[in-house]
Amino acid sequence: MTLLLGPNRYGKAETRLVRVVRDGDVHHLKDINVSSSLSGEMESVHLTGDNAAVLPTDTQKNTVYAFARRHGVDQIEDFALLLARHYVDSQPTIHHARVEIEEYAWERIPATGHSFVRTGQEVRTCVVHYDRDGSVSVVSGLKDLVVLNSTGSEFHGYIVDGYTTLKPTTDRILATAVTARWRHSVTDVDFGKSYAEVRKLLLEAFADTHSLSLQQTLYAMGRRALEARPEVCEIRFAMPNKHHFLVDLEPFGLDNDNEVFYAADRPYGLIEGTVLREDAPDAGQAWE
Structure with a gap:
C-alpha cells in the first residue's frame, strides 16, 4: 500500500x-x-x-x-x-x-x-x-449583523406534506444574523470605504425588500451590493432565520394582533447562497 x-x-x-x-x-x-x-x-x-x-x-x-x-x-x-x-x-x-x-x-x-x-x-x-x-485573493466580510423587519415579510405557498404543521402567513417578523463575505476582483481598493458602502447597501436592501422568503431577501441584498460596487465580483451569505412565533393569548382572554412574540433561538432555518457576476474570475472557487 x-x-x-x-x-x-x-x-x-x-x-x-x-x-x-x-x-x-x-x-x-x-x-x-x-x-x-x-x-x-x-x-x-x-x-x-x-x-x-x-x-x-x-x-x-x-x-x-x-x-x-x-x-x-x-x-x-x-x-x-x-x-x-x-x-x-x-x-x-x-x-x-x-x-x-x-x-x-x-x-x-x-x-x-x-x-x-x-x-x-x-x-x-x-x-x-x-x-x-x-496571485492574490482578498475576501472582506462581516458576521453577526443582526437585523429585523417587524412587517413586510410573508411565507406561504410552500410544500405541504403529512408532517407539515407550519401555518402560512402574510405578515411575519423577519429576523436574521447576517454573515456575508465578498470577494474583490482587484486589490487596489480603498477597503474601508468599500466595506462601509457594502454594509450600507446590504442594510438598505434588507429594509427595502418586501420578502416572500428569506432566500429572496438574500438575493436582493447580494444583487444590490454587486450592482453598486464594481470592485466586488462575488458575495456569499449565511443567514439563519431567527424565528419569532406569535404567542397564543386566548387562554387569558386577550387577543394578539401581531404584537407579542416568542423569540426562539433553536432550532432555526439556515439559508445560504451566493450571488456573483457572470464574468467573475474563478467563479465559485473555494475561499477557505
Missing part, C-alpha cells in the same frame, strides 16, 4: 492584538484577532520531523505584533496582505499564506479622548490568500 502526504498547512490561530494610536489627548483603538496559515515544502517535517522548512508559529505571532508597531494597523485587508506577502516573500520554503482577521468595534465615550465602549456592532472580517507566483 502506497501512502502520500495530502494537502496541509500550519499556523498561529487567534493572535489577539490591541493597537492604541495616541494623538495627543485623543486616542484611537484597533482591536483585532489574527490567524495565519502557511503551506509549502512541508514534506520533511511531516515524514521525518525535520523542521528546517518550518517558520515557527511563535514567530508568526511575533510578526503580527512587530508589524503592528512598525507599520500600524489601518484597514484589516491591507494588514493581512502585508503579513501574507511577508511570510511568502521572505521564506523560500513557504509557497502560500492565508491570513484571516476579525475586527471588533469600539466607540469613544462622548466628551472623552481615551475612554471607549465596546459596541454591539457586527464583527468585520477578511481572509487573504497570497501565492509565491504573486
